[in-house]
Amino acid sequence: MTEKTPCTTDADPQETTEWVDALEAVIKNAGMERAHHILKQLSDHATRTGAQLPYALTTPFRNTIPVQDEASMPGDVFMERRIRSIVRWNALIMVMRANMDNDDELGGHISSFQSGATLYDVGFNHFWRANNDKQLGDLLYIQGHSAPGIYSRSFLEGRLSEEQLDSFRREVDGNGLSSYPHPWLMPDYWQFPTVSMGLGPIQAIYQAHIMRYLSARELVARDDRKVWAFLGDGEIDEPESLGAISLAGREELENLVFVVNCNLQRLDGPVRGNGKIIQELEGVFRGAGWNVIKVVWGGLWDSLLARDKNGLLQKRMDECVDGEYQNYKANGGAYTREHFFGAYPELEEMVAHLSDEQIYKLNRGGHDPDKVYAAYAEAMRTKGQPTVILAHTVKGYGTGDKGEAQMGTHSLKKLDKETLKAFRDKYVIPLSDEELESVPYYRPPADRPEMEYMHKRRKALGGYMPSRINGFTPLQTPELDIFKAQLESTGERKISTTMAFVRMLSTLTKDKLVGKRVVPIVPDEARTFGMEGLFRQLGIYSSSGQLYEPVDSAQIMYYKEDKKGQMLEEGINEAGAMSAWIALATAYTNYRCPMIPFYIYYSMFGHQRIGDLCWAAGDMRARGFLLGATSGRTTLNGEGLQHQDGHSHILANTVPNCISYDATFSYEVAVIVQDGIRRMYQEKQAVYYYLTLLNENYQHPAMPEGAADGIIKGMYRFQEATIEGKHRVQLLGSGSILREVIAAAELLESEFDIAADIWAVTSFNELTREGQAVDRWNMLHPEQPARESYVNQCLKDQAGPVIAASDYMKNYADQIRAWVPGSYRVLGTDGFGRSDSRQKLRHFFEVDRYFVAIAALKSLQDTGDISADVVAGAIQRFGIDPEKPNPLTS
Ligand SMILES: Cc1ncc(C[n+]2csc(CCOP(=O)(O)OP(=O)(O)O)c2C)c(N)n1
Numbered sequence: 040m041t042e043k044t045p046c047t048t049d050a051d052p053q054e055t056t057e058w059v060d061a062l063e064a065v066i067k068n069a070g071m072e073r074a075h076h077i078l079k080q081l082s083d084h085a086t087r088t089g090a091q092l093p094y095a096l097t098t099p100f101r102n103t104i105p106v107q108d109e110a111s112m113p114g115d116v117f118m119e120r121r122i123r124s125i126v127r128w129n130a131l132i133m134v135m136r137a138n139m140d141n142d143d144e145l146g147g148h149i150s151s152f153q154s155g156a157t158l159y160d161v162g163f164n165h166f167w168r169a170n171n172d173k174q175l176g177d178l179l180y181i182q183g184h185s186a187p188g189i190y191s192r193s194f195l196e197g198r199l200s201e202e203q204l205d206s207f208r209r210e211v212d213g214n215g216l217s218s219y220p221h222p223w224l225m226p227d228y229w230q231f232p233t234v235s236m237g238l239g240p241i242q243a244i245y246q247a248h249i250m251r252y253l254s255a256r257e258l259v260a261r262d263d264r265k266v267w268a269f270l271g272d273g274e275i276d277e278p279e280s281l282g283a284i285s286l287a288g289r290e291e292l293e294n295l296v297f298v299v300n301c302n303l304q305r306l307d308g309p310v311r312g313n314g315k316i317i318q319e320l321e322g323v324f325r326g327a328g329w330n331v332i333k334v335v336w337g338g339l340w341d342s343l344l345a346r347d348k349n350g351l352l353q354k355r356m357d358e359c360v361d362g363e364y365q366n367y368k369a370n371g372g373a374y375t376r377e378h379f380f381g382a383y384p385e386l387e388e389m390v391a392h393l394s395d396e397q398i399y400k401l402n403r404g405g406h407d408p409d410k411v412y413a414a415y416a417e418a419m420r421t422k423g424q425p426t427v428i429l430a431h432t433v434k435g436y437g438t439g440d441k442g443e444a445q446m447g448t449h450s451l452k453k454l455d456k457e458t459l460k461a462f463r464d465k466y467v468i469p470l471s472d473e474e475l476e477s478v479p480y481y482r483p484p485a486d487r488p489e490m491e492y493m494h495k496r497r498k499a500l501g502g503y504m505p506s507r508i509n510g511f512t513p514l515q516t517p518e519l520d521i522f523k524a525q526l527e528s529t530g531e532r533k534i535s536t537t538m539a540f541v542r543m544l545s546t547l548t549k550d551k552l553v554g555k556r557v558v559p560i561v562p563d564e565a566r567t568f569g570m571e572g573l574f575r576q577l578g579i580y581s582s583s584g585q586l587y588e589p590v591d592s593a594q595i596m597y598y599k600e601d602k603k604g605q606m607l608e609e610g611i612n613e614a615g616a617m618s619a620w621i622a623l624a625t626a627y628t629n630y631r632c633p634m635i636p637f638y639i640y641y642s643m644f645g646h647q648r649i650g651d652l653c654w655a656a657g658d659m660r661a662r663g664f665l666l667g668a669t670s671g672r673t674t675l676n677g678e679g680l681q682h683q684d685g686h687s688h689i690l691a692n693t694v695p696n697c698i699s700y701d702a703t704f705s706y707e708v709a710v711i712v713q714d715g716i717r718r719m720y721q722e723k724q725a726v727y728y729y730l731t732l733l734n735e736n737y738q739h740p741a742m743p744e745g746a747a748d749g750i751i752k753g754m755y756r757f758q759e760a761t762i763e764g765k766h767r768v769q770l771l772g773s774g775s776i777l778r779e780v781i782a783a784a785e786l787l788e789s790e791f792d793i794a795a796d797i798w799a800v801t802s803f804n805e806l807t808r809e810g811q812a813v814d815r816w817n818m819l820h821p822e823q824p825a826r827e828s829y830v831n832q833c834l835k836d837q838a839g840p841v842i843a844a845s846d847y848m849k850n851y852a853d854q855i856r857a858w859v860p861g862s863y864r865v866l867g868t869d870g871f872g873r874s875d876s877r878q879k880l881r882h883f884f885e886v887d888r889y890f891v892a893i894a895a896l897k898s899l900q901d902t903g904d905i906s907a908d909v910v911a912g913a914i915q916r917f918g919i920d921p922e923k924p925n926p927l928t929s
């Protein structure tokens with residue numbers, strides 16, 4: 040604290056100086072802690088007297104770590120600059136080559152990585168420990184569109200070939216490099232998909248949280264492994280980026296480091312042209328309990344700042360907005376002299392000895408390896424708090440007047456010849472002008488000192504990164520009879536599939552084979568789903584245990600928070616709970632500890648609310664169960680339009696490796712869950728499950744003999760017609776509407792002498808995928824005997840038209856039309872939900888037993904089996920108004 044506050048508006052500068060001197064003396068003689076104590080006392084006293092304090096969460100626009108406290112970087116600065124320069128070069132070249140001499144316009148980004156190169160390089164050289172036999176590596180969430188820079192380093196390390204770099208964004212023929220980090224496409228390399236802005240930060244927070252959860256439960260060792268997340272300053276505007284930072288502060292996640300690459304620009308323009316993104320973020324993160332390290336200025340500013348005795352330079356730094364800072368880098372040294380330093384004659388004087396070139400070169404903190412090293416070292420030392428590093432950089436750094444800090448630099452895909460030459464010169468790449476013609480990569484021979492240095496650094500840190508471990512030791516699946524109770528009839532007792540599921544979950548947690556790995560996750564809905572019994576049984580994970588006596592402590596099922604709690608209660612926060620689920624669902628790779636997470640939520644707030652995370656989970660090869668509870672447009676009756684889900688199965692099916700089921704009976708849930716564990720954890724299939732659960736109570740029959748196979752495939756004959764009948768129909772039903780279908784069969788048989796076979800459809804989605812796969816195979820193998828879809832196998836020998844009804848949009852059941860022999864009619868719940876009784880809703884949405892019966896009769900009319908007046912008579916008898924408005928538009 041050698042500088043003084045600017046005195047421009049100071050009524051009594053001498054008095055101010057005395058106070059500042061007194062403070063300095065305390066710091067010098069008694070230390071920072073003592074100074075902190077005195078300031079706190081003064082502040083408390085002032086507050087008690089009612090004084091308005093100049094309360095600020097931000098500090099001046101300068102580096103948080105004073106020069107004298109900077110940890111100094113070990114190693115060879117020169118070697119590191121060489122490595123970084125070559126990494127920069129190849130990152131640029133691979134994007135240029137992807138867009139050269141072809142009409143494919145494959146795209147890619149240059150400017151983002153060039154702004155962040157030092158931030159990555161210092162991490163790779165000094166901090167990030169790799170995965171290997173002895174250690175679990177640090178977890179890196181890389182800014183997605185900086186991927187070329189990461190590939191470039193791997194190329195230098197010899198992990199990727201020139202051919203592979205040339206296959207950047209050319210993946211179809213194999214061995215290509217994905218545009219962005221995608222574990223699905225590069226399962227041995229990328230760990231986390233981050234390019235959908237905001238998903239990286241929220242996932243990183245929950246990753247760090249789950250890391251603590253797993254060690255608290257003694258499933259993995261608690262060590263100093265860290266989660267590092269790189270974010271763009273523009274990305275910060277995504278609600279997901281900042282939405283969970285208070286959790287990290289509250290949970291004291293010292294294993295988490297955010298690095299925000301503050302190049303002041305996003306895609307279209309400045310992030311905060313009229314303000315200062317670094318200052319804004321400092322306040323936000325500090326308020327959330329983070330350790331904030333600003334890396335604003337590079338070392339070349341140090342001597343100027345040291346000379347800034349009256350604080351005028353600081354004042355100028357504080358008053359300039361980001362739009363101006365962008366201008367200084369875009370317009371060069373003379374412009375900066377005039378517009379930045381020129382604002383005050385004293386400042387102009389201060390830099391009179393510097394050339395324009397030297398002024399231009401006054402560097403920003405994020406481009407100074409020493410400053411970055413000091414910040415990272417501080418982050419590594421920090422205890423009891425997550426750290427955010429706000430690194431000031433220049434977008435398009437090094438790309439000259441075509442790219443550096445230019446408004447459109449984000450979309451820069453190539454440099455012209457002259458700019459490329461200048462780039463080569465700046466980074467001293469040993470390629471001649473002629474050689475540049477072919478836009479070549481450059482990799483020094485293996486025995487060059489910089490190459491040896493680079494390998495040595497990585498060896499010291501345990502190997503190369505990024506790297507993802509795909510394999511894991513399979514789990515042994517419990518036998519189906521673990522769920523014996525759910526396979527039997529409930530007799531007179533009426534329960535919901537949710538209740539049945541909760542019992543299964545409880546049983547699973549006690550299982551010797553997998554019990555410890557089961558993690559129930561709820562977003563403040565446990566009571567809604569009747570899961571409060573698990574609070575006490577499993578305990579709710581809390582890093583601080585339970586510091587209070589819960590108000591319900593006298594009850595058996597009290598609200599028990601516990602340091603070793605098994606259950607996760609993530610609050611009203613579906614995105615957070617899903618991120619926790621993802622961290623657990625990928626624990627098989629990131630912790631080499633397969634976990635079986637069950638995230639249970641209102642089905643309406645799943646794929647619809649957090650669909651992008653569901654998509655990312657597929658990319659990440661997540662393994663686990665999502666449970667969409669209170670599902671069905673007419674089954675969740677009172678809650679109305681925003682709650683009643685009639686489309687989550689349509690959305691679930693958009694994720695290629697999400698297997699989805701709409702079960703009716705508890706034995707179906709049991710079969711699906713047991714088989715899911717087998718497929719995901721024993722057979723190691725890269726899929727995850729979405730299963731809807733219902734809150735309607737009814738009696739459940741025992742599992743029909745031999746039904747398990749059909750339950751898994753998506754349909755089975757639940758019941759054969761009980762009469763011969765004049766005519767016959769095939770009725771299909773799923774979820775709660777299967778029960779209306781069963782009732783409709785009774786109506787048809789008893790009142791119309793029509794025999795009705797009943798099929799329970801557990802997954803129209805799975806049936807569709809299988810049918811499409813069969814069609815595809817048949818198309819490509821015209822000379823082979825055609826294969827038969829499972830739907831066709833089930834229905835081909837059955838007489839009569841087929842009618843399907845579900846509590847989902849008609850499209851859900853309609854998907855299987857191609858494989859249904861003969862006539863097919865579908866009922867579903869298209870339209871906005873509303874509150875009422877289930878009975879009324881099913882009438883309104885036209886999926887109740889009467890509509891199912893009418894649909895069957897109409898189909899028989901269309902096949903010429905019965906006459907129109909029979910159908911019309913039934914419509915009248917069932918009290919259905921034919922002019923009733925269409926629920927789709929009501
Ligand atoms: C959810 C989402 N919206 C939009 C985009 C498109 N996009 C990719 S990069 C980018 C700008 C990023 O700016 P910033 O976060 O500041 O990163 P920088 O490139 O400046 O480091 C945008 C809008 C995206 N990838 N994801």
Ligand SMILES: [Mg+2]
Binds near residue numbers: 300301305310
């Ligand atoms: Mg940016």
